[in-house]
Amino acid sequence: MILLTLLFVPLLAAGLIAFTRRREMMEVLHTLTAMAVLGAGVTTAVQVWKGEVLTAGDLFRIDALSALMVVIITFLGAFASVYAVGYIRAELDDSHLARVRLFFSLFHLFLFTMLVAVTTDNLGVMWVAIEGTTLATVFLVNLRRSRTSLEAAYKYLILSSVGIALAFIGTALVYYAGAASAGESAVNWSTLRAAAASLNRDVIRVAFVFIIIGYGTKAGLAPMHTWLPDAHSEAPAPISALMSGVLLNVGLYAMLRFKAVVDIALGPEFTAHLLVGIGLLSLLVAAAFLVRQRNYKRMLAYSSVEHIGIICLGLGFGGYWGTFGALFHVVNHALSKSLLFILSGNILLKYHSAEIDDVRGLLRAAPWTGALFVAGILALVGLPPFALFVSEFIIFRAGMESNPWAAAIGVLLLVIIFGGMLASVNRMLYGDPPAALTRGDPLRLWLAPLALNFALLIVLGLALPPPFVAALKQALQVLGV
Amino acid sequence: MSGEVLAKSVNLLSFVALGSTILLIIRTRLEGQVRAFALQSLVLAVLSALIALYSGSLELLGVAIALAAVKVVIIPRVLNRSIAKIGLSRVAAPYLGTVPALIICAFLTIVAFYVMTPIAESNPLPTADAMPLAFASVLIGFFIMVNRRRAVTQILGFLMLENGIFLLALLATYGVPFIVEMGVFLDVLVAVLIMEVFVYHIKDNFDSIDVGELGKLKE
Numbered sequence: 001m002i003l004l005t006l007l008f009v010p011l012l013a014a015g016l017i018a019f020t021r022r023r024e025m026m027e028v029l030h031t032l033t034a035m036a037v038l039g040a041g042v043t044t045a046v047q048v049w050k051g052e053v054l055t056a057g058d059l060f061r062i063d064a065l066s067a068l069m070v071v072i073i074t075f076l077g078a079f080a081s082v083y084a085v086g087y088i089r090a091e092l093d094d095s096h097l098a099r100v101r102l103f104f105s106l107f108h109l110f111l112f113t114m115l116v117a118v119t120t121d122n123l124g125v126m127w128v129a130i131e132g133t134t135l136a137t138v139f140l141v142n143l144r145r146s147r148t149s150l151e152a153a154y155k156y157l158i159l160s161s162v163g164i165a166l167a168f169i170g171t172a173l174v175y176y177a178g179a180a181s182a183g184e185s186a187v188n189w190s191t192l193r194a195a196a197a198s199l200n201r202d203v204i205r206v207a208f209v210f211i212i213i214g215y216g217t218k219a220g221l222a223p224m225h226t227w228l229p230d231a232h233s234e235a236p237a238p239i240s241a242l243m244s245g246v247l248l249n250v251g252l253y254a255m256l257r258f259k260a261v262v263d264i265a266l267g268p269e270f271t272a273h274l275l276v277g278i279g280l281l282s283l284l285v286a287a288a289f290l291v292r293q294r295n296y297k298r299m300l301a302y303s304s305v306e307h308i309g310i311i312c313l314g315l316g317f318g319g320y321w322g323t324f325g326a327l328f329h330v331v332n333h334a335l336s337k338s339l340l341f342i343l344s345g346n347i348l349l350k351y352h353s354a355e356i357d358d359v360r361g362l363l364r365a366a367p368w369t370g371a372l373f374v375a376g377i378l379a380l381v382g383l384p385p386f387a388l389f390v391s392e393f394i395i396f397r398a399g400m401e402s403n404p405w406a407a408a409i410g411v412l413l414l415v416i417i418f419g420g421m422l423a424s425v426n427r428m429l430y431g432d433p434p435a436a437l438t439r440g441d442p443l444r445l446w447l448a449p450l451a452l453n454f455a456l457l458i459v460l461g462l463a464l465p466p467p468f469v470a471a472l473k474q475a476l477q478v479l480g481v
Numbered sequence: 482m483s484g485e486v487l488a489k490s491v492n493l494l495s496f497v498a499l500g501s502t503i504l505l506i507i508r509t510r511l512e513g514q515v516r517a518f519a520l521q522s523l524v525l526a527v528l529s530a531l532i533a534l535y536s537g538s539l540e541l542l543g544v545a546i547a548l549a550a551v552k553v554v555i556i557p558r559v560l561n562r563s564i565a566k567i568g569l570s571r572v573a574a575p576y577l578g579t580v581p582a583l584i585i586c587a588f589l590t591i592v593a594f595y596v597m598t599p600i601a602e603s604n605p606l607p608t609a610d611a612m613p614l615a616f617a618s619v620l621i622g623f624f625i626m627v628n629r630r631r632a633v634t635q636i637l638g639f640l641m642l643e644n645g646i647f648l649l650a651l652l653a654t655y656g657v658p659f660i661v662e663m664g665v666f667l668d669v670l671v672a673v674l675i676m677e678v679f680v681y682h683i684k685d686n687f688d689s690i691d692v693g694e695l696g697k698l699k700e
Contacts, residue, residue, distance in 0.1 A: 127664075128664030150683065157672070162642065165639075165642055168646050173600070175657055202600060229698075
């Protein structure tokens with residue numbers, strides 16, 4: 001029942017908004033829906049954490065790993081929805097009502113596709129839903145209808161579609177391997193998981209390579225990341241926040257589901273080597289582009305490549321702590337990157353440029369935005385007391401034991417990224433703001449939800465609350481760690 | 482129908498399917514390329530129907546009909562409509578000429594046999610022998626997307642790649658379950674409609690459908 005609410009409400013809202021005339025009505029529908037979905041998401045998750053696996057027929061199955069993703073998606077969906085109202089008012093006036101409607105409608109369609117992806121047990125339907133996330137967001141990336149946003153959206157559509165097509169080969173091969181013993185129900189993850197030990201090893205090995213390339217494209221892992229900086233920097237700020245904070249994690253989630261099956265079939269070394277390799281490569285690419293980055297939205301986008309790389313390292317280092325740190329980092333990165341992208345929207349509204357060189361004297365021109373942006377960046381580069389420090393520490397501590405060389409290279413790259421990002425941000429903060437600029441923060445009141453993200457990042461950084469640890473532990477059990 | 486007859490007709494039809502992917506490289510006019518895609522889709526629909534008859538699967542027959550509707554009728558119409566609307570530059574311009582492109586196709590086919598033969602050999606189904614052909618079609622579709630500048634040809638490359646994947650799943654396991662297959666058709670159809678909109682946007686903004694014009698976003 002609650003599952004039905006969780007999936008049906010955003011879909012219904014997307015439809016209703018498409019037929020709403022007045023802007024105020026759209027905004028009200030949009031915000032109420034996002035809050036209702038958050039309520040449904042939390043209720044669902046609490047039920048699962050109490051020890052129940054929710055199912056609906058063969059198609060849907062919510063275990064603790066799904067529940068974690070549902071909470072991240074619905075929480076950040078609600079978080080971004082508030083700022084989205086203010087931001088879209090500032091970007092698109094009433095003469096662009098059709099585009100406003102498109103934005104709000106697709107916003108919820110986007111949430112819907114992500115929720116289907118993480119709640120379904122059917123790996124084929126998961127694939128369809130993840131391709132659906134691309135289709136739902138491509139017009140959002142091109143919302144500004146400029147030449148650059150058009151280019152970004154087209155690249156995003158083509159590269160993601162091709163990438164995910166490869167993931168379908170992987171899915172079909174895994175299904176083929178499972179169908180030998182389990183028949184048609186081998187398309188369900190729970191069936192495959194139960195039959196994992198008897199799967200054909202050669203097929204599974206080839207299949208996982210396709211999976212990691214395919215869903216790795218969606219997750220933004222190097223070298224398949226090339227669409228990401230373009231799409232994340234051209235999309236409107238609330239959508240960038242969701243794409244970086246949530247959508248990348250959905251790609252990662254898909255890889256995790258397959259990893260749980262493959263690790264039983266082949267032993268953990270096979271996926272561990274691949275994940276450590278691709279994680280380090282992502283860190284390397286991110287470091288190369290984060291040193292002397294000229295565009296602050298692209299800087300945040302490359303930082304997403306970095307953090308997804310760190311998560312992959314955690315998964316590759318493996319064991320209890322590596323995987324625990326990886327899931328913990330998923331939460332932390334989602335919280336911090338979403339708030340930073342929203343602040344980047346504020347900076348863009350203030351300076352009308354995404355170039356770092358055009359942003360001068362941010363702390364004087366927009367004191368709240370500037371101060372929060374600095375705090376967010378400090379959290380993102382992994383300074384205490386913020387939670388990313390703890391999760392990165394856990395991951396690299398696990399790495400020192402299982403793969404010290406990779407861990408050492410990873411830490412070195414993190415230090416380079418740390419320096420590069422702080423130098424870039426430093427250039428934005430001081431100096432004299434352009435003379436034509438009036439003082440004051442745009443959309444100051446709309447930033448209120450950010451307080452919640454900061455509070456969570458600090459609470460998780462100072463003390464790991466037992467219910468949170470219990471929730472992560474349950475997700476680890478799903479993964480068989 | 483015996484397994485042997487099925488295996489022979491499947492091999493033949495898979496070969497025709499691969500051939501129509503290569504036809505996309507030889508054809509220089511966009512309409513001809515759309516026809517190559519429609520032909521390939523028709524071959525796949527017939528192939529699915531044959532396997533449905535052999536295995537007695539009603540669901541697979543449904544997939545064959547849906548495939549014919551979406552990929553033989555609707556998508557070619559959509560593409561022809563956009564070609565007619567764009568009007569100019571019907572001749573597609575590749576980065577690599579026909580002969581080097583065909584040599585690369587031959588190379589990709591060898592790679593496909595290298596990767597897929599071990600998997601196909603362990604597969605007991607009579608259709609499995611043709612799996613490398615399907616995978617070759619996937620790789621060549623991928624290559625077409627990289628090699629062609631025209632947005633429409635890129636879309637066709639994507640569709641061929643998608644067809645190759647469908648064929649691969651069909652040969653390996655008689656297709657994935659019905660609901661997944663339908664979901665995939667829906668995704669492909671929506672993707673093509675969105676791509677069509679982008680073709681118009683690109684045309685309006687750059688006065689050409691040459692995706693080589695899209696090069697502003699750089700570091």
